[in-house]
Amino acid sequence: MRIVLVGPPGAGKGTQAAFLAKNLAIPHIATGDLFRANMSQGTQLGQKAKEYMSAGQLVPDEITIGMAKDRMAQPDAASGFLLDGFPRNIAQARALDGYLDETDQKLDAVLDLEVPEDEVVKRIAGRRICRNDSSHVFHVEYSAPKTDGVCDVCGGELYQREDDREETVRKRLEVYHSETEPIIDHYKAQGLVTTIPALGAVGEVTERAMSALQRTRA
Incomplete structure (x- = not known):
């Protein structure tokens, strides 16, 4: 199968992609991995x-x-x-x-992971x-450390990355709505x-996605 996975930041695309690719025995091709592999x-x-990137440009x-x-x-x-x-x-x-036309291939499905915006902000922030x-x-609500601000594993200080701050997350969502969301209509x-x-739980979301793909195959 040839699948595109789309969704806002914080929707769990990376997690779901890994599970789905393993279940379907096809490679998981992530943009971040492509950049790292090509640069290394x-x-x-x-x-x-x-x-x-070194010049701070897109x-x-x-x-x-x-x-x-x-x-x-x-x-x-070759098989997906x-x-x-x-x-x-x-x-x-x-x-x-x-590219798919030139190589006589076609997409089988585009899975759009849907998460309310407030939930996205809560997950990331x-x-x-x-x-x-x-x-x-860790997560302040979903997987809180035993001691606030202290890593359960090594005792290190826990901090919030700049990319995870609420104002940054909302800007990332604006970019998603303006640039990426239009591909869904496409x-x-x-x-x-x-x-x-x-x-819901990761496994539940994976089951929904697999069920959708099975219907696509039918």
């Missing part, structure tokens, strides 16, 4: 991306699109893939359409990260979109 390997696209669409095309052309993606974070805007969606180890993540016109309520 020193590819031409990776070098160009690094130049823009990486142009054509570089992101090039990385995505290269990854989708790898042998492990799950795209997470790509396409991010209409230009990238049209480029993906063109409530995160607290350990200064000693960023893999130690794919609705192709009859590909299924909206997945993304509230």
Whole structure:
């Protein structure tokens, strides 16, 4: 299957993508991973991306699109893939359409993870990260530490990242609504979109997504 996963920041795309890709035995292609891999390997696209990022500039669409095309052309993606974070805007969606047409492939589904905006803000703004180890993540409401501000694992100080502050989250949501949300209508016109309520336990959301994909296959 060839799937695009879309949803606002804090919707749980990365978590769901990992579960779905494993269940479907297809590669999980995430934009962040593409950038890291290309830069660490020193590819031409990776070098160009690094130049823009070092200058504090946005990486142009054509570089992101090039990385995505290269990854989708790898042998492990021959029978399908799950795209997470790509396409991010209409230009990238049209480029993906063109690539799939050129390679005689088609998307099977676009899963739209739906989360109320206030819940998104609560999820992200409530995160607290350990200064000693960023893999130690807590949440003031959903997974609070035993002692406020102290990591249960190593005793390090917990802090809120700048990206997780409420005002920053709301700005990220504005960007999502203006740039990414239009791709949902783009794919609705192709009859590909299924909206997945993304509230509830991780496993419950995965079950909803898998059920939707099974209906797509039927």
